[in-house]
Amino acid sequence: MTMLRTLAPFLAAAIALAAGPTQAEMKNQWVEYSQGGTKLKAYLAYDDKVSGRRPAVLMIHAREGMTPKTQSLAEIWAKLGYVTFAADIFGYGEGVLPKDVPEMQAQIAIYDKDRALMRARTQAAFDVLVKNPMVDPSRIALIGYCFGGGVGVEFASTGAPLVANVAIHGSFRDRAPGWAANAKGMFLILHGAEDPGFPLTTVDRLIQELRAAKVPFQYEVYSGTGHGFSTPKNKAEERANAQSIGATARTLKELFGI
Numbered sequence: 001m002t003m004l005r006t007l008a009p010f011l012a013a014a015i016a017l018a019a020g021p022t023q024a025e026m027k028n029q030w031v032e033y034s035q036g037g038t039k040l041k042a043y044l045a046y047d048d049k050v051s052g053r054r055p056a057v058l059m060i061h062a063r064e065g066m067t068p069k070t071q072s073l074a075e076i077w078a079k080l081g082y083v084t085f086a087a088d089i090f091g092y093g094e095g096v097l098p099k100d101v102p103e104m105q106a107q108i109a110i111y112d113k114d115r116a117l118m119r120a121r122t123q124a125a126f127d128v129l130v131k132n133p134m135v136d137p138s139r140i141a142l143i144g145y146c147f148g149g150g151v152g153v154e155f156a157s158t159g160a161p162l163v164a165n166v167a168i169h170g171s172f173r174d175r176a177p178g179w180a181a182n183a184k185g186m187f188l189i190l191h192g193a194e195d196p197g198f199p200l201t202t203v204d205r206l207i208q209e210l211r212a213a214k215v216p217f218q219y220e221v222y223s224g225t226g227h228g229f230s231t232p233k234n235k236a237e238e239r240a241n242a243q244s245i246g247a248t249a250r251t252l253k254e255l256f257g258i
Contacts, residue, residue, distance in 0.1 A: 026075060031043075044085050045084045047079065053136040054082065056134075056139070057084045058129055059074050059142075059145075060142065060148030062145040062147055069231065073145065138161070139256055140163060141163055142156075144165075146169055157180075163186075164188060164255055165185060165186070165187050167188070169190070169198075172198055181213050187210055188217070190243075190244040190248070192229050192237070218251065220243070
């Protein structure tokens with residue numbers, strides 16, 4: 001409600017920054033797939049007026065999982081002309097949808113403890129996306145929110161052929177030493193300066209790892225802004241949300257040309 005109300009003008013501005021179609025014909029559907037015997041269910045959104053193969057966004061949800069908010073975030077990038085695939089990491093296909101913060105934390109703990117599973121879930125989604133006939137498999141960006149930002153970093157360690165890896169208020173945890181040597185493409189890190197759980201000192205360790213591996217990156221910090229600013233809680237976070245959409249839209253346009 002509040003998010004959708006405040007997001008509308010910001011989304012309009014982001015669309016104006018991109019060279020996408022002026023009259024988007026939004027389509028969406030659920031895509032069922034599996035990983036290791038677990039049924040998964042992703043949300044696919046795209047503009048039906050765009051023809052031929054085009055760049056794609058592999059979107060990784062925040063800690064709440066495959067909620068209507070996750071779907072609305074996927075549609076932001078689809079409206080800019082990208083095929084957007086909001087991956088199912090927790091197992092929405094099996095009915096897993098955390099109903100409160102303790103359940104969200106329990107889900108996150110599963111993947112923090114089993115990074116191989118985290119990587120496998122992301123790889124399964126990537127494999128489905130690259131086989132989509134609308135998608136140019138050489139032009140894929142990952143956009144991760146909160147938990148999804150950390151997943152994006154973990155997936156980068158596999159050497160996945162991503163053109164960009166975007167973390168919006170990412171939840172950055174410890175990583176295997178030398179992980180960044182395998183990372184492809186560039187990183188865009190968009191973070192709140194007042195994030196108590198993932199402070200700038202934590203983000204700086206990630207930045208230093210990228211620098212040491214000579215991985216190109218861009219880093220934006222939003223003052224007065226805490227965690228989860230894609231659901232703004234105050235004026236500063238509304239500004240951060242708008243700027244994060246704009247920065248991501250500009251970066252994707254520079255990289256993909258649309």
